[in-house]
Amino acid sequence: MKEDILVLKHIYKRFPLGEGEFTALKDLSLNMQAAEFSGLVGPSGSGKTTLLNIIGGLDQPSEGEAIVLGQDVANMSAKAAANFRNLELGFIFQQFNLLPVYTVFENVEFPLLLQKKSKAERQKTVKEALEWLGIAHLANKKPDKLSGGEGQRVAIARAIVKRPKLILADEPTANLDAANAHNIMRLMRRLNQELGTSFLFSTHDEKVMAYLERIIHLRDGEIEKDEAQIPKTVSE
Amino acid sequence: MIAWTLAYRNLKGAGLRTWLNASILSLVFVLILFINGLLDGWNQSAKQDSIAWEFAAGQYWAQGFDPLDPFSYQEGLKDWPQSLEGTPILWRQGSIYPDGRMYPLIIKGIPAQQELLALPTALLAQSQAQFPALIGHRMAKNCQLQKGDRLLMRWRDQKGSFDAQEIEIAGVFDSPLPSVDQGQIWVDLLSLQAKTGLENKANIWVAAKAKPQSVAGANWQELEVLLAPINKIIEAKKGSSQFSYYILLAIALLALFDTQVLSIFKRQKEIGTYISLGMSPKEVQLLFTLEGGLYAIFGLFLGGLYGAPLLYYLAQNGIPMPEMADEMGVSMGKAIYPVYSWILILKTSLIILASSFLVSYWPARKIARMSPVAALKGKLQ
Numbered sequence A: 001m002k003e004d005i006l007v008l009k010h011i012y013k014r015f016p017l018g019e020g021e022f023t024a025l026k027d028l029s030l031n032m033q034a035a036e037f038s039g040l041v042g043p044s045g046s047g048k049t050t051l052l053n054i055i056g057g058l059d060q061p062s063e064g065e066a067i068v069l070g071q072d073v074a075n076m077s078a079k080a081a082a083n084f085r086n087l088e089l090g091f092i093f094q095q096f097n098l099l100p101v102y103t104v105f106e107n108v109e110f111p112l113l114l115q116k117k118s119k120a121e122r123q124k125t126v127k128e129a130l131e132w133l134g135i136a137h138l139a140n141k142k143p144d145k146l147s148g149g150e151g152q153r154v155a156i157a158r159a160i161v162k163r164p165k166l167i168l169a170d171e172p173t174a175n176l177d178a179a180n181a182h183n184i185m186r187l188m189r190r191l192n193q194e195l196g197t198s199f200l201f202s203t204h205d206e207k208v209m210a211y212l213e214r215i216i217h218l219r220d221g222e223i224e225k226d227e228a229q230i231p232k233t234v235s236e
Numbered sequence B: 001m002i003a004w005t006l007a008y009r010n011l012k013g014a015g016l017r018t019w020l021n022a023s024i025l026s027l028v029f030v031l032i033l034f035i036n037g038l039l040d041g042w043n044q045s046a047k048q049d050s051i052a053w054e055f056a057a058g059q060y061w062a063q064g065f066d067p068l069d070p071f072s073y074q075e076g077l078k079d080w081p082q083s084l085e086g087t088p089i090l091w092r093q094g095s096i097y098p099d100g101r102m103y104p105l106i107i108k109g110i111p112a113q114q115e116l117l118a119l120p121t122a123l124l125a126q127s128q129a130q131f132p133a134l135i136g137h138r139m140a141k142n143c144q145l146q147k148g149d150r151l152l153m154r155w156r157d158q159k160g161s162f163d164a165q166e167i168e169i170a171g172v173f174d175s176p177l178p179s180v181d182q183g184q185i186w187v188d189l190l191s192l193q194a195k196t197g198l199e200n201k202a203n204i205w206v207a208a209k210a211k212p213q214s215v216a217g218a219n220w221q222e223l224e225v226l227l228a229p230i231n232k233i234i235e236a237k238k239g240s241s242q243f244s245y246y247i248l249l250a251i252a253l254l255a256l257f258d259t260q261v262l263s264i265f266k267r268q269k270e271i272g273t274y275i276s277l278g279m280s281p282k283e284v285q286l287l288f289t290l291e292g293g294l295y296a297i298f299g300l301f302l303g304g305l306y307g308a309p310l311l312y313y314l315a316q317n318g319i320p321m322p323e324m325a326d327e328m329g330v331s332m333g334k335a336i337y338p339v340y341s342w343i344l345i346l347k348t349s350l351i352i353l354a355s356s357f358l359v360s361y362w363p364a365r366k367i368a369r370m371s372p373v374a375a376l377k378g379k380l381q
């Protein structure tokens, strides 16, 4: 049996809204196993991003228990959460969030710098990641010179370069055309299968959903449906 | 350290803004060095001038003598021991009559053969005139006198009765020191003593060597004490100039502060990204603080790059001073040679560095209080 890398129990997230509060997540419980390739799917405002932020330790739940890779992310100091993200998690964003003044190489190198890896190791690992994603030729370019598909590949390279156990990807294809969206999903699926990296997506993109093994439907902050499916295979 | 690496990369990437901030800071750096160096150089040369023209190694004043009190000139007089090295000066109140107008002044008698002070007293010895006298160029201008002019000089003798003598201007000397020039005329000591019936008497003994023997009936004036007024005036000038370059520094810091506030606002998403990639908010705060501080470091480098040759050139060649600078109350040569001490350079660098780090740190504190989620959304105000 695979171990649970994610255990969420009775999570609530409330935001102050005017006089009162807005409840973005309601009594949400969810488990995830290692090497899953799963997605949070739901309409805008259903709480997908909020949930990913809590899992990533960027935000705290108002109530409930959140254990990610054995760490209690609901009750972590900002420093401990940062260290946890540094070592264990990868983030991929809808807008790529590349660091604008850095080259592609430096962007991908960044997490390794934070981990205080030696220069030689950084060189080698970054090169591998870039090659893996087919963007080695872009190493010296600045982000503003990249196309959308290239930019997201760089972001993926940056997320995987430190070999995290879990990658949180918030609508990674929303800014991509169909062809690029498929390419990106195939790449991530391959990573998932070859390296055993777990992925948790947030999406309302049909193209993304087709690749997922498990779809967790969110509506108004609650899990409406949690279903497994046979994903589209990479070779298709 | 990784934060330095990142800060350096960020500034390198920021391009023009970096150059702008660094340039302003470098300008302040060079200007502060320049102004202080100028004043220090002035101070130094004013002291050297005072030593050369007036104080030598220090002075004995006859008991009761006070240069600021003309009535004391009569009382503060004495015979001086032969063993003393240096040169005596006799002060008398008197007046001259250039073009028939009366001009009150101090008549100073000094041995014509003296070589201790820079006053060209040899001209008195060489002159064929019956009663030669020397004046400085300021006096010459004020009284419209020139070399070779003859005029009447009057004084009171020892008993208080008036006496008069026709004198001839044997030379006009050019001294940076108003205090040996304005309101006075120099004549041969022996002649003055004879005319006033004060044989062997003088008010002041200018010493050739410091560490004097004590002389009965005279007070030793330490060189440091004699020079103190110069220090005071220069320090006062420093104080007033300080104000102007602190304003300049404030403007530079304001620009830096503005850059920081703006960059923290504009780079919210970047801040959120740093945090999501595993930097703690404190580390991001440090990064932004270092970025601000790096501007100052770049500024100092840049300032050194163009400032060093410029300041060196000025120190070697001097800065010409206008004639009107004479009215400042301190000796001023035709040019001032700035002097830059290591203390000055170090102190200035430290002030700029510390203040730059401070104004960078101030806005950056906001980062530690940011919600990373809000930062990622770029929604902070």
Ligand SMILES: Nc1ncnc2c1ncn2[C@@H]1O[C@H](COP(=O)(O)OP(=O)(O)OP(=O)(O)O)[C@@H](O)[C@H]1O
Binding pocket: A015, A016, A017, A022, A024, A042, A043, A044, A045, A046, A047, A048, A049, A050, A051
């Ligand atoms: N800081 C906040 N303050 C108040 N309300 C918030 C805040 N963050 C999120 N919300 C609200 O919580 C709800 C869930 O937001 P969330 O961003 O998680 O939705 P989402 O499913 O990711 O939507 P989308 O598909 O548009 O990205 C929304 O109604 C949103 O307005």
Ligand SMILES: [Mg+2]
Binding pocket: A048, A049, A050, A170, A202
């Ligand atoms: Mg969202």
